[in-house]
Amino acid sequence: MTSATMPVPLSTVMRKPRPDSGLLLVLPLLLYFLIFVLAPQIVLLVMSVRGQDGALTAANFVRALSDPMTYGVLFGTLRLGAYATVATVLAGFPYALTMVTVGPRLRSAMLLLVILPLLVSAIVRTFGWLVTLGNQGPINALLLWLGWIDHPVRILFTESAVVIGLTQIELPMMVLALYTVLSRVDGSLALASRSLGAGHWRTFVQVLLPLSVPGLIGGSALVFASAVGAFVSQTILGGGGLLYMPMYIYQQSILNQDWGFAAALAVILMITVSAIIFAGTALARRSQGYIHG
Amino acid sequence: MVTDRAFLTLDDIQVRYGDAVAVDHIDLGINAGEFVALLGPSGCGKTTLLRVIAGFVRANGGAVLLDGVDISTLTPEARRIGMVFQNYALFPHMTVADNIAYGLRSHRAPKESITPKVQEMLGVVRMSGYDKRLPRQLSGGQQQRVALARALAISPRLLLLDEPLGALDKNLREEMQSELLRIQRELGITTIMVTHDQEEAMSMADRIAVMNAGQVMQFGTATEIYDAPSTPFVSGFVGNSTFLNGVLGKSDDEHWTLRTSGGVELRFRSAGPCRRVGAARIALRPEQIELCDDGAAAVVRYARPMGPNTRVGVTLDDGTELQLAAPRERGADNLPAGMRVRVRINPRAVCPVFLP
Numbered sequence: 001m002t003s004a005t006m007p008v009p010l011s012t013v014m015r016k017p018r019p020d021s022g023l024l025l026v027l028p029l030l031l032y033f034l035i036f037v038l039a040p041q042i043v044l045l046v047m048s049v050r051g052q053d054g055a056l057t058a059a060n061f062v063r064a065l066s067d068p069m070t071y072g073v074l075f076g077t078l079r080l081g082a083y084a085t086v087a088t089v090l091a092g093f094p095y096a097l098t099m100v101t102v103g104p105r106l107r108s109a110m111l112l113l114v115i116l117p118l119l120v121s122a123i124v125r126t127f128g129w130l131v132t133l134g135n136q137g138p139i140n141a142l143l144l145w146l147g148w149i150d151h152p153v154r155i156l157f158t159e160s161a162v163v164i165g166l167t168q169i170e171l172p173m174m175v176l177a178l179y180t181v182l183s184r185v186d187g188s189l190a191l192a193s194r195s196l197g198a199g200h201w202r203t204f205v206q207v208l209l210p211l212s213v214p215g216l217i218g219g220s221a222l223v224f225a226s227a228v229g230a231f232v233s234q235t236i237l238g239g240g241g242l243l244y245m246p247m248y249i250y251q252q253s254i255l256n257q258d259w260g261f262a263a264a265l266a267v268i269l270m271i272t273v274s275a276i277i278f279a280g281t282a283l284a285r286r287s288q289g290y291i292h293g
Numbered sequence: 294m295v296t297d298r299a300f301l302t303l304d305d306i307q308v309r310y311g312d313a314v315a316v317d318h319i320d321l322g323i324n325a326g327e328f329v330a331l332l333g334p335s336g337c338g339k340t341t342l343l344r345v346i347a348g349f350v351r352a353n354g355g356a357v358l359l360d361g362v363d364i365s366t367l368t369p370e371a372r373r374i375g376m377v378f379q380n381y382a383l384f385p386h387m388t389v390a391d392n393i394a395y396g397l398r399s400h401r402a403p404k405e406s407i408t409p410k411v412q413e414m415l416g417v418v419r420m421s422g423y424d425k426r427l428p429r430q431l432s433g434g435q436q437q438r439v440a441l442a443r444a445l446a447i448s449p450r451l452l453l454l455d456e457p458l459g460a461l462d463k464n465l466r467e468e469m470q471s472e473l474l475r476i477q478r479e480l481g482i483t484t485i486m487v488t489h490d491q492e493e494a495m496s497m498a499d500r501i502a503v504m505n506a507g508q509v510m511q512f513g514t515a516t517e518i519y520d521a522p523s524t525p526f527v528s529g530f531v532g533n534s535t536f537l538n539g540v541l542g543k544s545d546d547e548h549w550t551l552r553t554s555g556g557v558e559l560r561f562r563s564a565g566p567c568r569r570v571g572a573a574r575i576a577l578r579p580e581q582i583e584l585c586d587d588g589a590a591a592v593v594r595y596a597r598p599m600g601p602n603t604r605v606g607v608t609l610d611d612g613t614e615l616q617l618a619a620p621r622e623r624g625a626d627n628l629p630a631g632m633r634v635r636v637r638i639n640p641r642a643v644c645p646v647f648l649p
Contacts, residue, residue, distance in 0.1 A: 188378045192378060193395070194369040195349075195369050195372075
């Protein structure tokens with residue numbers, strides 16, 4: 001691949017700005033992050049290690065980590081994130097792959113179809129699923145009409161309902177991440193693979209899949225982190241019988257007014273999710289790091 | 294060179310994209326071991342035709358016969374046809390050795406045979422010792438060699454080259470031209486190369502198929518195509534011709550004349566295909582016209598040194614503009630614009646003549 005076929009990076013087109021003006025350009029966002037993102041995290045961290053009397057204590061963490069319920073809820077939440085991630089990969093990969101193979105007009109239509117749900121609030125979409133998955137909803141009606149079931153099955157307020165809802169809500173992230181990477185894969189690689197005797201499946205496994213690893217990592221990190229913290233969808237579609245970390249933290253802070261314990265739970269969730277994403281990224285980088293290096 | 298039965302036969306191939314005709318009823322027979330170039334301007338259908346042979350494009354009509362067997366309905370992976378792509382299309386996440394072994398593994402070659410075969414192919418393309426490298430650690434010419442080794446490793450029945458040298462700079466291109474030819478001759482593999490570069494086609498191919506607008510305009514050796522183009526298109530595409538309209542007349546046994554509408558008469562030898570007196574059109578290459586005291590009067594428009602020759606633009610008295618290639622030793626560089634000269638068609642030059 002020659003440099004002539006690659007898009008010219010913007011940095012080489014624009015004159016390199018002086019270092020100080022470069023810093024100036026990122027300043028607004030940097031300030032925003034410091035004040036509204038990083039600062040609350042620090043407050044949270046401080047809160048988690050302070051007792052009722054204000055002294056430094058590990059009591060909140062000891063309580064959280066010695067309580068089996070913490071592990072139960074945390075595990076359930078992570079499992080939910082994993083299911084949603086796997087489901088978006090399974091649904092999103094074929095879609096993204098189709099997008100790069102079809103003509104430009106159909107591609108725009110497919111892109112619009114993916115982005116469209118992003119323009120509707122996640123709460124509205126969740127309520128849509130509430131109706132769809134209900135006992136009197138169209139899914140049960142269809143299954144009954146097909147004669148596959150005798151009486152409505154309970155989908156709503158189960159883990160399946162939350163996974164189904166989150167998959168649809170998070171799908172755009174996965175498709176966009178995969179499409180971005182796949183569209184940069186040279187189309188003649190697949191042709192070369194086939195001319196060398198590899199069928200569609202082998203071409204996919206040996207060529208397209210390894211080359212889409214960066215997109216898989218990026219998309220999975222986004223979907224996983226987002227699904228784990230999807231308070232509204234988890235609560236509405238999961239109902240009262242299912243407890244996930246965001247709701248658990250909410251209960252402890254707002255309802256129980258136990259801010260220290262809630263903060264400790266939040267820190268535990270934050271560290272666990274970050275560790276999983278970091279480990280996944282590092283692992284994939286190590287095995288595939290040479291692709292775009 | 295022509296055998297009873299061609300090794301690869303294209304029988305009435307048609308490809309349409311919607312209303313656009315990419316390949317328009319092409320018939321072509323290519324012999325075993327032959328190196329054929331598909332030459333034409335962009336959009337003439339040459340790459341589409343190559344993709345039909347490779348199996349990437351399904352023709353709307355016609356058949357591809359390889360060694361007498363119709364392969365039109367076979368998938369690309371079932372054809373065992375090696376292909377080198379314009380941008381090489383090396384798998385960026387695999388080493389050179391894995392790239393070359395890819396086709397062997399796809400064809401389920403015995404494990405113990407793969408490493409020796411990879412080493413053998415690296416030797417053929419003179420890249421031994423590079424097996425552990427990744428494609429992005431190689432130069433363009435080296436990537437080209439690896440792409441060739443990868444295509445040849447599967448012992449293909451046919452080798453297809455899609456503008457194989459287009460991305461290389463001039464010096465490297467000439468080196469790779471002779472390398473490609475050496476390997477092609479060594480292995481005796483039937484090869485089809487797509488190119489828009491007439492010099493490349495002429496220096497490499499046994500036969501050239503000149504294509505335009507989805508059709509083969511002429512199929513023949515470089516000499517045939519250059520000296521006896523069968524259509525004005527071929528004449529114009531191969532070798533920078535200027536066309537002159539006029540009235541054709543017979544001068545003597547060997548020579549013909551063309552009288553332009555402005556009354557200038559030029560004398561030349563005809564390569565055909567038009568061989569009757571009357572309105573006609575001749576194609577003139579710059580090297581077929583010379584400065585001569587005994588010729589038609591003209592005025593110099595410009596003189597540009599171009600390596601061994603000077604390209605001189607002249608206007609005949611009737612307004613006809615011609616280009617001629619004058620040897621530099623005769624001081625052609627110093628012809629000032631506006632100077633009056635005399636030009637004629639070289640008596641030994643053979644000019645193609647077409648119906649107007």
